[in-house]
Amino acid sequence: MRRREFLEWSALGALGAATLARLPRAFGRDHLVVHGGRPQNLATPLEYFDRLVTPSSVFFVRSHFEVPALDRKRRLHLHGLVGRPLDLGMDDLARHKPVTVTAVLQCAGNGRSLHEPRVPGVQWAHGAMGQASWTGVRLRDLLTKAGVSSQARHVHLAGADSPPKPQVPPFHRSIPIERAMDPSTIVAWKMNGEDLGLAHGAPFRLVVPGWSGNHWVKWLSSIEPAAEPETGFFMEKAYRYPKVPGPPGLPVPPEKTDPVTTFPVKSIIARPADGLRTAAGPQEIVGIACSGTAAVAKVEVRVDDGAWAPAKLEGEPGPGLWQVFRFVHDAPPGRHRAAARATDAKGAAQPEQAQWNPSGYFWNGWHTVSWEVA
Ligand SMILES: Nc1nc2c(c(=O)[nH]1)N[C@H]1C(S)=C(S)[C@@H](COP(=O)(O)O)O[C@H]1N2
Ligand SMILES: [Mo]
Numbered sequence: 001m002r003r004r005e006f007l008e009w010s011a012l013g014a015l016g017a018a019t020l021a022r023l024p025r026a027f028g029r030d031h032l033v034v035h036g037g038r039p040q041n042l043a044t045p046l047e048y049f050d051r052l053v054t055p056s057s058v059f060f061v062r063s064h065f066e067v068p069a070l071d072r073k074r075r076l077h078l079h080g081l082v083g084r085p086l087d088l089g090m091d092d093l094a095r096h097k098p099v100t101v102t103a104v105l106q107c108a109g110n111g112r113s114l115h116e117p118r119v120p121g122v123q124w125a126h127g128a129m130g131q132a133s134w135t136g137v138r139l140r141d142l143l144t145k146a147g148v149s150s151q152a153r154h155v156h157l158a159g160a161d162s163p164p165k166p167q168v169p170p171f172h173r174s175i176p177i178e179r180a181m182d183p184s185t186i187v188a189w190k191m192n193g194e195d196l197g198l199a200h201g202a203p204f205r206l207v208v209p210g211w212s213g214n215h216w217v218k219w220l221s222s223i224e225p226a227a228e229p230e231t232g233f234f235m236e237k238a239y240r241y242p243k244v245p246g247p248p249g250l251p252v253p254p255e256k257t258d259p260v261t262t263f264p265v266k267s268i269i270a271r272p273a274d275g276l277r278t279a280a281g282p283q284e285i286v287g288i289a290c291s292g293t294a295a296v297a298k299v300e301v302r303v304d305d306g307a308w309a310p311a312k313l314e315g316e317p318g319p320g321l322w323q324v325f326r327f328v329h330d331a332p333p334g335r336h337r338a339a340a341r342a343t344d345a346k347g348a349a350q351p352e353q354a355q356w357n358p359s360g361y362f363w364n365g366w367h368t369v370s371w372e373v374a
Pocket of ligand 1: 159
């Protein structure tokens, strides 16, 4: 097992019982991998990347600040460049015809710990992603109801969480109006068919399929169409990617960056787990693959120094959706190594080494595992 993976697996063990006891059960303390308890950063264990739906109980959590108190009576204020400001409660939202979309939620920093040289930030391995079904109302329907002005080019979004002290910038975001009006963008109150959990943004959050998690504002309380993008640290400094990626280790000034949006093609092997010992016989190599820009076109697997061979895909193809891949291999006794690489329908192929960038976003190098057949 590689050192950093070992660290991830052992992180729970390293924490004292007292720390674990403080983590509410609903956040899945039995399963999630703890990357910091305050704010809450919890990763989905690799073994769950073998199925189409990530159970809510083990779905990763990424929160910048303390989770706000659960308030099922929270109002959602739709104001700014609109003809008719709206003040919406859960009942008002529920009066709209609900839509359900399945989508991958992936933190832009997923895989950050795998970038070399190392970059600061939460040292995620692979677990800051999951796929769920999300039920809610199209943001477009709310904007249309409020009579959004043609002057609006962006939609500012804020949640009910707040920074621990005034010097810390709030998590305020905006998305372009086109993305807000896209029929896949929804204000969701259900996840996997159940009420959204508090850690995931209850009572309602934004869902922006195909785009990284930083756009999926939780505990949503304000929607404000505006002429200009939102300002502040989380728009101007964080969540930005070099327009032209440069050599590893070099800083890039903000004006030479764009906001991160769609996540690139990647695949992750759930099984065999790295470092595992298995019995002789057919071995299934299984994992998931997705791309924010296009459907997955193929996943190829290579065992040891063999040729790349296509894996079988399960699930529905589409941008922002993940599919499960399976590949059966009959490995003779000894040590083996497998790698997976995905290609999307736009022809983008997963690179062997991910592109380094100063914030360590969008790691998507080939995932390799090694195991031993007895
Ligand atoms: N209000 C608010 N929304 C937020 C965040 C936050 O800190 N505050 N974190 C964002 C980030 S960076 C990610 S990756 C996703 C994580 O969603 P999850 O915790 O449901 O997995 O929520 C996003 N929405
Ligand atoms: Mo994130």
